[in-house]
Amino acid sequence: MQPKVSLQRMTKGIVVQIGFVVAAILILYSSLFEWQSREHWGVLVAYTLLTILSTFTPVRLSNTILTVNNAVIFSGILLFGTWIGVWCAVIEALIIAFLVRVNPVKAAVNIGQLVMTIWTVGALKDWLITFDSVSPILSDLFLALVYWFVNLVLCGLGISYFYNKDWVGTIKEMAKGFTSTYLLLLILAGVGSRLVESYGLMPLIPMMAAFVTISYVFHHYYSSVQKLQQKVEEIKTFNHRFLTTMAASIDARDHYTSGHSQRVAYWGREIARAIGLPSDKVEEIYFGGILHDIGKIGIADEILNKKGKLTPEEYDKIKQHTVIGYEIILQAGMFHELLPAIRSHHERIDGKGYPDGLKGLDIPLMARILAISDAFDAMVADRPYRKGLPVEDALQEIRRGAGTQFDSELAEQFIRVVNQLSREELETIIQHDGQTEKQLQEAIH
Amino acid sequence: MLLDVICVSFLVALIRGGRIKELPKFYKVGLLIGSLVLQACAAFFPSLSGIFISISYVLILGFFLFNRQFEDMRIFMVGWFLNALAIWSNRGKMPIDLEQAKRLPYDLEPVINGTNFKHSVLTESSNLPFLTDVIYMPSIIPRVISIGDIFIMLGAFLLVQRLMNKPISLLQLREGKSYATKS
Numbered sequence: 001m002q003p004k005v006s007l008q009r010m011t012k013g014i015v016v017q018i019g020f021v022v023a024a025i026l027i028l029y030s031s032l033f034e035w036q037s038r039e040h041w042g043v044l045v046a047y048t049l050l051t052i053l054s055t056f057t058p059v060r061l062s063n064t065i066l067t068v069n070n071a072v073i074f075s076g077i078l079l080f081g082t083w084i085g086v087w088c089a090v091i092e093a094l095i096i097a098f099l100v101r102v103n104p105v106k107a108a109v110n111i112g113q114l115v116m117t118i119w120t121v122g123a124l125k126d127w128l129i130t131f132d133s134v135s136p137i138l139s140d141l142f143l144a145l146v147y148w149f150v151n152l153v154l155c156g157l158g159i160s161y162f163y164n165k166d167w168v169g170t171i172k173e174m175a176k177g178f179t180s181t182y183l184l185l186l187i188l189a190g191v192g193s194r195l196v197e198s199y200g201l202m203p204l205i206p207m208m209a210a211f212v213t214i215s216y217v218f219h220h221y222y223s224s225v226q227k228l229q230q231k232v233e234e235i236k237t238f239n240h241r242f243l244t245t246m247a248a249s250i251d252a253r254d255h256y257t258s259g260h261s262q263r264v265a266y267w268g269r270e271i272a273r274a275i276g277l278p279s280d281k282v283e284e285i286y287f288g289g290i291l292h293d294i295g296k297i298g299i300a301d302e303i304l305n306k307k308g309k310l311t312p313e314e315y316d317k318i319k320q321h322t323v324i325g326y327e328i329i330l331q332a333g334m335f336h337e338l339l340p341a342i343r344s345h346h347e348r349i350d351g352k353g354y355p356d357g358l359k360g361l362d363i364p365l366m367a368r369i370l371a372i373s374d375a376f377d378a379m380v381a382d383r384p385y386r387k388g389l390p391v392e393d394a395l396q397e398i399r400r401g402a403g404t405q406f407d408s409e410l411a412e413q414f415i416r417v418v419n420q421l422s423r424e425e426l427e428t429i430i431q432h433d434g435q436t437e438k439q440l441q442e443a444i445h
Numbered sequence: 446m447l448l449d450v451i452c453v454s455f456l457v458a459l460i461r462g463g464r465i466k467e468l469p470k471f472y473k474v475g476l477l478i479g480s481l482v483l484q485a486c487a488a489f490f491p492s493l494s495g496i497f498i499s500i501s502y503v504l505i506l507g508f509f510l511f512n513r514q515f516e517d518m519r520i521f522m523v524g525w526f527l528n529a530l531a532i533w534s535n536r537g538k539m540p541i542d543l544e545q546a547k548r549l550p551y552d553l554e555p556v557i558n559g560t561n562f563k564h565s566v567l568t569e570s571s572n573l574p575f576l577t578d579v580i581y582m583p584s585i586i587p588r589v590i591s592i593g594d595i596f597i598m599l600g601a602f603l604l605v606q607r608l609m610n611k612p613i614s615l616l617q618l619r620e621g622k623s624y625a626t627k628s
Contacts (some may be wrong), residue, residue, distance in 0.1 A: 035575045036575065041574075041575055041579050041580070042576070042594065044575050045580050045592060045595070048592050048595060049595065052595070052596075052599065055615075055619065056615050056618040057620050058618075058619055058620065059616075062608070063622060065619075067619065094523055094526070094527075095520075095523055098519045098520070098522045098523045098613060099516065099520070099616060100525075100616065101521050115546055161455075
């Protein structure tokens with residue numbers, strides 16, 4: 001497997017670093033003759049000015065910044081041909097190379113992909129012209145799509161090579177980011193070119209006005225989107241802190257279980273990751289773990305902190321913590337997605353658990369996961385009146401309970417996760433007393 | 446020189462509320478002076494002008510490089526590079542398009558017979574003609590400029606904004622931020 005990957009990477013490297021650059025040199029060389037002719041100089045100057053202008057007029061999107069250069073280049077290709085597009089690319093590359101500290105290899109590759117895009121679109125345009133029946137408006141639209149697509153594919157190839165990512169994935173990610181705006185700019189450039197062709201330079205005035213308005217609207221829109229995102233992040237952080245505080249206050253009442261909720265949350269998250277749940281679900285399970293014992297708030301201290309064996313009545317009271325926690329969170333009107341974790345983390349696969357005696361897959365996944373991590377932590381954690389079990393014994397217990405108390409598949413995954421950790425890592429997690437979650441994170445990663 | 450461009454730039458900077466408070470510190474100003482002296486030498490010794498102009502170009506590049514933390518200098522460099530290509534590919538003189546030059550109120554005789562220290566005539570055999578002086582610029586002081594000169598004018602404009610404490614950052618513009626770096 002390994003050699004194949006590196007061979008693929010080598011091929012990519014050759015195509016990107018040599019292929020792109022050689023292609024760029026060839027295309028540049030062929031354009032050079034077009035630049036020589038006297039009647040083209042005026043156009044070169046006009047497009048130099050346009051390029052300078054467009055290099056510094058970006059359109060801001062939520063995650064990327066698009067410059068208008070592609071629109072300028074595209075209009076140049078439509079009105080005059082490949083040579084002017086190449087000229088704009090060269091001028092832009094020059095400005096950027098002098099203005100910003102660039103990596104020469106990356107810059108060469110970048111100009112390579114751009115010039116190849118321009119050449120492809122130019123060649124396609126010349127070919128389409130041979131068909132009299134194709135309306136220029138439709139062909140412009142098609143060419144805009146081709147420009148976007150070729151640019152995306154080549155750019156994606158370059159980026160995937162330099163950042164060692166997968167090509168298709170990179171393209172998809174890039175396409176998600178800016179396709180609509182990119183195409184909008186190109187279509188505007190196409191329309192503008194045809195207007196200029198028919199009516200001279202005057203239509204540029206309303207076109208520019210339209211463009212400025214669009215970029216203003218975008219700017220406003222995205223800055224408000226960004227503010228909103230910031231707010232969401234803040235709320236998430238707040239929730240996180242709030243939940244952690246809740247967990248700490250539960251643990252503080254129960255002397256036996258300092259840091260218990262944190263550790264249960266941690267193991268729950270590890271299991272969720274191991275079975276390949278999406279990241280938002282993983283986070284949900286983590287917070288479910290944090291809150292799973294919240295109902296212990298409603299259990300009397302003398303029962304909660306009783307040393308020695310509980311009477312059946314006391315044990316029944318303790319069992320109530322699942323329902324109490326459920327009620328508390330239900331009334332709070334927040335974190336409803338965590339309710340299954342709180343109510344059902346003491347259910348058993350064979351239906352002999354509490355509070356509802358749910359069976360098998362009727363128990364929500366979140367609860368099935370947390371049941372395992374809760375049981376494991378209860379076994380291995382030290383208590384004031386007894387040492388915790390060795391990890392091997394605890395895992396043996398989990399294995400024995402698989403299919404009766406625990407979901408067998410999840411139990412298997414959990415055992416695998418624990419066995420992958422080194423002795424020190426395990427010790428760190430098990431000894432963790434919930435002071436800061438950060439330490440736990442750092443210890444593991 | 447770019448007197449008119451500089452005047453207009455000052456005017457724009459004034460309108461933008463710029464004032465000269467403290468001048469930015471430029472390094473190795475000697476290089477700049479040296480290159481100006483060499484340009485003058487070229488005028489006095491037309492026969493060696495190609496060499497003088499070339500050396501003066503190298504000196505000015507040195508000045509730009511030493512001051513490259515200023516964006517304006519980097520824009521100057523783009524213009525310098527394009528003009529240097531045109532001059533060095535045409536034996537130390539900048540070819541000028543006679544068709545455009547005829548519209549100027551100057552005597553073109555020295556250019557035509559090769560005694561002008563700076564310019565030669567643009568012919569079919571000139572290299573990189575699109576980078577030579579081929580653009581007629583009618584406004585304020587009529588002149589014929591090259592594409593490299595466009596960048597030099599832009600650099601001059603930005604430099605004057607900086608001198609007047611209202612610098613414009615092209616890089617920040619490109620990143621979609623407000624263009625003014627500091628007041």
